[in-house]
Amino acid sequence: MHTVAILVLDQTVVFDMAIPVEVFGRVRLPxxxxxxxxxxxGTQEQVPTETFTIHTSSGLDALADADTIIVPGCSETAGPPPVEALEALRDAAAHGTxxxxxxxxxxxxAATGLLDGLAATTHWTAARRFAEMFPNVDVRPDVLYVDNGQLLTSAGxxxxxxxxxxxxxxDLGSAVAxxxxxxxVAPLEREGGQAQYIVHEHQPVPRGSLLEPTLAWIEDHLKDDLTLEAMAARCGMSTRTFSRRFREHTGTTPLQWLLRTRVRRAQYLLEHTDHxxxxxxxxxxxxxxxxxxERFKRVAGTTPQAYRTAFRGSGGFG
Structure with missing residues (x-):
């Protein structure tokens, strides 16, 4: 029998923990x-979460006997992971778990150092912070999960x-899965490379920046045929100076920023209108x-119609 150990630490997110319990606990062979x-x-017999207390069945020593270890997320209010937990994960990895x-x-x-030099993902809202904290990890914010063989990471x-x-x-083949x-009540066919359907927020522009009024003007004129020359002229700069200043303030080029802004506008219209x-x-x-x-799929990772099907609100609970 294959043992799956779920590492429960202080302020573990209950939903993250419940998923592997539900999936692995209900699998049956033919x-x-x-x-x-x-x-x-865990490191404690009773672990507080944001909603209730979890009673763990084993201590960290059980990680050494596990075939698979699942590490759920923790609340942002939780402190750093215990050193002994990180050491237990490293030891388990060294033995091929x-x-x-x-x-x-x-x-x-990532805090164990095990992901250094590997690709990994996490929830898109935390991807930038993750990349800043762990620069040696190749962050993939636009996929559902990354399978490196022994080490795997998933998004939300x-x-x-x-x-x-x-x-x-x-482990067991497609029929059992x-x-x-x-x-x-979930699809089996979603693959790890499928996008998270998220167009990430722009890096905020400093308040009072010369670009602020130009960016507002661009958002009000998305339907127009906006060129780099037109945007630079609006800001009173040459195209070279405008492009350099734009990248310094936003981390991207004017045309990339324009494309993402247009895709976000389209996402809103797909979600909230019948157009x-x-x-x-x-x-x-x-x-x-x-x-x-073509451009929507390149940025959002799916077609406009598939996005509308997945995210169109019903307008209520009735």
Whole structure:
């Protein structure tokens, strides 16, 4: 039987922890046998979370006997991970144990140094902070999960579900994994490289910057045929000076900033209106529906129609 140990630390996010418990705990082989044993492990017998207290079944010594270790995320109010927990993870990795993180659990895993030189992901809202804290890790903010073989990381909680199903499929094949997916009422076919559907926020421009009024003007004129020359002229600069100042203040080029701003406008319209793709293409300044589809998929990682299907609100709970 394959043992899955879930590392529970102070202020562990309950939903992150519940996902592997649910997935691995309910897997059944065709003959009805349970292939996984799930344990909760930690530095304390009782671990407080943001909502209630978790009673762990084992201490950190159980990590040494585990075949797979899952590291859920912790609340941002939690302190740094205990040194003994990081050491236990390093020891387990040295013995070949598979270790996977869910959402913010990547911060704990990265703190061990095990992810140095590897690709990894975490929730898109934390990707920039993750990259700043762990510059030796190749952060991939636009994917659902990254499988490095022994070390795996996933984005948000739902991506953690995708990752757990992916590991079941790796261990036991697609048929067993498909059955686990049906029990979880989740699709099995979402792959790790699928985008998180998120267009990341622009780096904030310093208040009082010369660029502030120009950026506001750009957002008000997205439907226009905006060129680098037109944006530079609006700011009263040469194109070379404008491009240099723009990158210094925003971390990107004017045309890249414009494209992401147009995609975010399109995302809002896809979520909140019934407008056709052709009309949204015009409203967001893409010129044609063909150009809109191509550029939207390049930035958001999916088609406009698929995005609308996934994120269109129902307008209420009734």
């Amino acid at each position: 003959d009805g046998r349970r292939p996984y044993r799930v344990r909760t492990c 598979r270790i996977a993180s869910i959402c913010g659990g990547a911060f704990i895993l 909680a739902s991506a953690g579900l995708d990752l757990c199903l992916h590991m079941v499929r790796r 498909a059955d686990a997916a049906r029990l979880a 056709s793709v052709e009309r949204i293409a015009t409203q967001a300044g893409f010129g044609s529906a063909t150009a809109f589809r």
